[in-house]
Amino acid sequence: RRIQPEPFRIKMVEPVSIPDAAQREEALKTGHFNMFGLRGEDVYIDLLTDSGTGAMSKYQWAALMKGDEAYAGATSFYALKEAVKDVLGFDYVIPCHQGRAAENVTFGSLAKPGDKIPFNMPFDTTRAHIFNVGAEPVDCVIDEAFDPECRHPFKGNVDIPKLEKAIATYGDKIPLIMVTITNNSGGGQPVSLENLRQVSAVARKHKIPLFLDAARMAENAYFIKVREEACKSLSVGQILRACMDCADAITVSAKKDPLVNIGGLVCTRTEDLYYRILPRVILCEGFATYGGLAGRDLECLAQGLREMVDEQYLAHRVAQVAYLGDLLEEGGVPFVKPAGGHAIFIDAAAFLPHIPQKYYPADVLAVEVYREGAIRGIGLGALAFATKDEATGETVYPKLELFRLAINRRTYTNSHMEYVAQSIVDVYKRRDRIRYGLEVGFAPAAKGLHHFLAHLH
Ligand code: F0G
Numbered sequence: 001r002r003i004q005p006e007p008f009r010i011k012m013v014e015p016v017s018i019p020d021a022a023q024r025e026e027a028l029k030t031g032h033f034n035m036f037g038l039r040g041e042d043v044y045i046d047l048l049t050d051s052g053t054g055a056m057s058k059y060q061w062a063a064l065m066k067g068d069e070a071y072a073g074a075t076s077f078y079a080l081k082e083a084v085k086d087v088l089g090f091d092y093v094i095p096c097h098q099g100r101a102a103e104n105v106t107f108g109s110l111a112k113p114g115d116k117i118p119f120n121m122p123f124d125t126t127r128a129h130i131f132n133v134g135a136e137p138v139d140c141v142i143d144e145a146f147d148p149e150c151r152h153p154f155k156g157n158v159d160i161p162k163l164e165k166a167i168a169t170y171g172d173k174i175p176l177i178m179v180t181i182t183n184n185s186g187g188g189q190p191v192s193l194e195n196l197r198q199v200s201a202v203a204r205k206h207k208i209p210l211f212l213d214a215a216r217m218a219e220n221a222y223f224i225k226v227r228e229e230a231c232k233s234l235s236v237g238q239i240l241r242a243c244m245d246c247a248d249a250i251t252v253s254a255k256k257d258p259l260v261n262i263g264g265l266v267c268t269r270t271e272d273l274y275y276r277i278l279p280r281v282i283l284c285e286g287f288a289t290y291g292g293l294a295g296r297d298l299e300c301l302a303q304g305l306r307e308m309v310d311e312q313y314l315a316h317r318v319a320q321v322a323y324l325g326d327l328l329e330e331g332g333v334p335f336v337k338p339a340g341g342h343a344i345f346i347d348a349a350a351f352l353p354h355i356p357q358k359y360y361p362a363d364v365l366a367v368e369v370y371r372e373g374a375i376r377g378i379g380l381g382a383l384a385f386a387t388k389d390e391a392t393g394e395t396v397y398p399k400l401e402l403f404r405l406a407i408n409r410r411t412y413t414n415s416h417m418e419y420v421a422q423s424i425v426d427v428y429k430r431r432d433r434i435r436y437g438l439e440v441g442f443a444p445a446a447k448g449l450h451h452f453l454a455h456l457h
Helices: 021-030 058-064 075-088 099-110 124-132 160-173 193-205 217-227 236-245 271-284 295-307 311-330 361-373 414-429
Strands: 092-096 116-119 136-139 177-180 210-213 249-253 264-268 343-347 378-380 402-406
Touching: 021 361, 058 295, 075 092, 075 236, 075 264, 075 295, 092 099, 092 271, 099 124, 099 210, 099 249, 099 264, 099 271, 116 160, 124 136, 160 193, 177 193, 193 210, 193 236, 217 236, 217 311, 264 271, 311 343, 311 414, 361 378, 361 402, 361 414
Parallel strands: 116 136, 116 177, 177 210, 210 249
Antiparallel strands: 092 264, 249 264, 343 402, 378 402
């Protein structure tokens, strides 16, 4: 195995400590066995999410001091607009406070009750925003996405016949098509440029706007560079632009690839789309040139957009996630192959086959991994994604029952990855003795969101 060392060094240290076994038990009880119920200090290595948890560069910290806090027309907004134009090619830029705010203003402005939104697969908050306006997503991802062992290089791809069928079935009930790059819910798997171009052609043919959920667009472009023959000689920056060229608009959680702790974007190609979305931004987020962010946040984001396409950074990032995957594979742990861009998704159904899905094996695994190593990951299975069939009242379980370890950007070292792998392999060795399930006690009524707040026992 080739060593892929970190292309950065540590300038400021954030001390973390490992809570002992008794503290972990106490924290689990206090947090109702829900990983969202733990406090930061209860956790040694926090892989709950790669969202807003990355380390900013010294250039971003320097940019922060340039923040112009003017309510309207801040210089920092124009710095962001310029970075978006340079890196992504869009002329119209709407800042918002994070990705789900971008979703709120997009679906709130463009979708109405009864509408259908074809997707590869939406993430949980995205799905919830679609439900929130009375619309429904239609998953059109390729079948390979549901086979954790299948090593398809672009498991996030849209199945074009499924998309065509959705359009034929729902016709003018489709206000937009959306593709998530990379496909987070399906294991952080990329979408090929070829596939994006096919989707774009279908969308154009039917005159339906194509949106990308572009939270992890740089990782997606890096995968295209290393996996798509036709793109080998292009830079990641060029590939990213080619992906963006397929879309009419994008929504972005800037807390992922754009390397900031808070921020989001909607970018559109046309003024028309911009003005259809903008009023809701002013209503929900803030004026058009700050969208709920401080001027300093806009500066950090402008800088982060430029840094996210750095190929040395991306090579290390993707290799670090793959390294964790390799170590788990050596220990026999089942996970979604190939390793994702931002995370390893352990196949909890295969890890704990004796626990029925209705007892949330992914979340049992989260509890056990926390117990073992004070490591926090998150269950993405029945607890997060099961739905009720309105007609029959029966629970519809998701096809995948995954436990995700999301790797923060530029934050943990390869030796942290070794500790994580060792702890999980230790849990795997004692998997037969994990003989309990979880049940939901208290959970607020919130379609698609109850897993964040559920009390488990
Ligand atoms: N789209 C995707 C693909 C995401 O993964 C997320 C967030 C969002 C949209 C929403 O963005 O958090 O800034 O409001 N995903 C995080 C995660 C929370 O842990 O995967 P947000």
